[in-house]
Amino acid sequence: MAGSSNDSSPDPAIWLCPQVHASIATPPDWLINTEIHTAARLSGARRQEYLSSRWLIRQAISGASGRPPDSCRPVSGRPVATQSPPGWTLSLSHSHGLCACATSRGGALGLDIEPARRHPQWQKVVKRWFTSGEQSWLLESDDPTHFLMVWTLKEAWLKATGRGIAGNLKTLEVSSDFRLRGDQPETDWYASCCRADGFLVTLVFRAEHPDTAPVIHRFPGPPADLGLASGKPVKENAEPLLFRRIHPCHPLKE
Template sequence: MAGSLNDSNLDSGAALHKPTIKLCHQTGRAPRVAPSWLTAHEHERFAQLSGDRVTEFLTSRWLIRQALSKAGSIEPDLCCPVEGRPTTAACPAGWHLSLSHSHGLSACATQYGSALGIDIEPSKRHPRWQKVVKRWFSPVEQEWLFQEDDAQAFLQAWTLKEAWLKATGRGIAGNLQTLEVRKNFELYGDQPDGHWQACVFYTEGFLCTLVYRQTPNDQSASWPRITLLEPPLDDYSLSSAQALDTHWEPIFHRKIHAKPQP
């Protein structure tokens, strides 16, 4: 099964409470002068960066505004995240967001009224994963991952954990086992409400994982709306970006069960 979605699927009305994912490729050179639309905190970050990190930073911040513009149906230059770590929108209010970028691709997920987390990794990456699993994963996870002996299975488990920690507002240190990924990707998290979902798919040569908390108005386990946008212009102007044909291949969609109490 493969999917193709673009902005003809409006981010409004009945679809308001479903998460969306906007993607774009990083292209071009970074301007010497920061775009005027950056916030004060973003200007400080821009001044501290150099080389490819400048382009990566500007592309991701540009994408945040494009994603919020599509979600809230307002012009991109009116959109901005809260200062500091971009997890919620200052304008339009009420929107949660999550950002990930890797090897020239940026991803921004948005949802109204509920937290979410996204993580992307190149699908052809071959990490030295055994030491990571042995040190940071639970005994249950170690057993099945070493039996599988598959770098892709590890990447799927790792991105699930990364997206989970973003969605629940925690860092990696001491928290990787708060989501346990069992054989056949049965998922157990330490959040008791039972409304968490995870979806994993391939797109643009990347593995993409989204973890989100369902809102009371959306209890369906449907896939998010996924759109690839045209990359920013060299001057990073905030004119509304056009949607491109977006092809993606679903891997799995799972409920995250609450861990049984000891």
């Protein structure tokens, strides 16, 4: 379970940074081998996004653990946990030039971010993938922000529970008053959603009696050389939209 981490940051926490825009010809020397190989296969904006997210991961681990960022690194492969220092869970998300990383002292978590104004043809998504109850109230309310909140909640839930989208979007059901019911039996699942910097930022996590929603920190952005020593985060002025428990309901029924 997640608990209080240390004096560096509340637990869990969310860390944001904009994507670096400079062309980076030589990867930074702090990348691990799998990251070097991945970066070598990418180009242009996709490469910049990838390297920015790896910079942010190290800054987030540092901010959460109190360790210097040059001694922080994720596990090889998908960055879902820390290798150094050990014991931290990670979740990464990036969209339209913004990178985000969530940290927790060992508790499961899933993070999703989406531009607050991104909602093309959202009704088709609702009709095809959501539960009948969700379809009813979302199509009646005709509010794209409601749709985006539900979508990010489902995405974050699936990341936190270690599943993909295919066949699993109905494992979390959201009612019209935003009560949340999930297919996991534990009673310590929580969800937080806020609006920050023009994005919806949604985190699903496990914790014992969290007092407040996760704190969001923002870095001004990676430097052009992706140096790790320059990260100085500030607390983001976020607009809270939702913070509540996900109640177990297994199995979910239509």
